[in-house]
Amino acid sequence: MSANEKQSKRWSVNRSLFYLLFAILYLIPITIFFIDSFKDVLHFFRRITGLTAVVSLFIAIMLTLLVKESKKLFGVYFLKIHHFFAFIGLLLISLHPVFMALDFGTTEIFIPDFSSWQTFFKNGGPLALYLIYIAVIAALLNKKITKSWKYIHALMYPAFLLGTVHGIWKGSDMGNPMLSFLYTGLIVAVFITFFYKRYQKK
Numbered sequence: 298m299s300a301n302e303k304q305s306k307r308w309s310v311n312r313s314l315f316y317l318l319f320a321i322l323y324l325i326p327i328t329i330f331f332i333d334s335f336k337d338v339l340h341f342f343r344r345i346t347g348l349t350a351v352v353s354l355f356i357a358i359m360l361t362l363l364v365k366e367s368k369k370l371f372g373v374y375f376l377k378i379h380h381f382f383a384f385i386g387l388l389l390i391s392l393h394p395v396f397m398a399l400d401f402g403t404t405e406i407f408i409p410d411f412s413s414w415q416t417f418f419k420n421g422g423p424l425a426l427y428l429i430y431i432a433v434i435a436a437l438l439n440k441k442i443t444k445s446w447k448y449i450h451a452l453m454y455p456a457f458l459l460g461t462v463h464g465i466w467k468g469s470d471m472g473n474p475m476l477s478f479l480y481t482g483l484i485v486a487v488f489i490t491f492f493y494k495r496y497q498k499k
């Protein structure tokens with residue numbers, strides 16, 4: 298086998314491993330969710346959207362560590378696969394509170410709660426959502442705000458951390474230790490990635 302063939306074989310093995318990892322990251326919360334079961338359609342959608350949105354946003358963030366390798370690894374350039382998972386995450390996390398509002402019959406849930414540190418983090422969902430929207434709008438306007446869009450887009454990091462802490466604290470499926478352990482692991486990985494990328498830049 299030529300060196301090139303060996304190289305492309307190695308990339309395709311790595312590709313399969315990454316896709317397997319992505320599948321496992323989705324399958325664990327979805328399996329636990331079905332074990333916990335649900336009482337009706339709105340109870341189903343309000344939880345499954347939160348759980349799978351966090352996984353999608355996590356993958357979109359972690360893919361920023363593979364910008365150069367993306368074409369060889371996934372067969373597409375970084376932005377394509379980054380936008381794919383970011384779009385799914387954005388759609389799911391936007392639907393999450395909508396199902397909540399329909400189920401609870403109130404839109405008050407969209408108002409961030411600053412009454413105490415505990416409620417700030419437990420009910421951190423609304424603020425995290427608005428930070429996600431600001432970060433996405435900055436990316437969409439990258440041609441207009443050329444100098445600062447990346448700094449605003451980096452709000453995705455605190456938004457992800459706050460949103461996932463809210464999910465672990467508020468989520469009815471997070472009573473399962475395996476799930477809360479996994480989502481805590483996602484927080485730690487994104488935290489390390491943030492500082493690793495700053496260090497790389499330096």
Ligand code: HEM
Pocket residue numbers: 343344345347348350351390393394397406407421422423424425426456457459460461463464465467468469470471
């Ligand atoms: C207006 C915005 C938001 C509201 C009103 C909201 C509200 C809630 C509520 C009430 C729950 C408990 C649902 C249940 O377990 O029955 C919940 C769970 C959850 N939320 Fe949010 N949230 C919002 C935004 C977010 C954001 C931005 C994220 C992540 C980036 C997020 C991630 C989660 C996760 C992972 C769960 C756990 C679901 C489960 O255990 O099944 N939420 N949210």
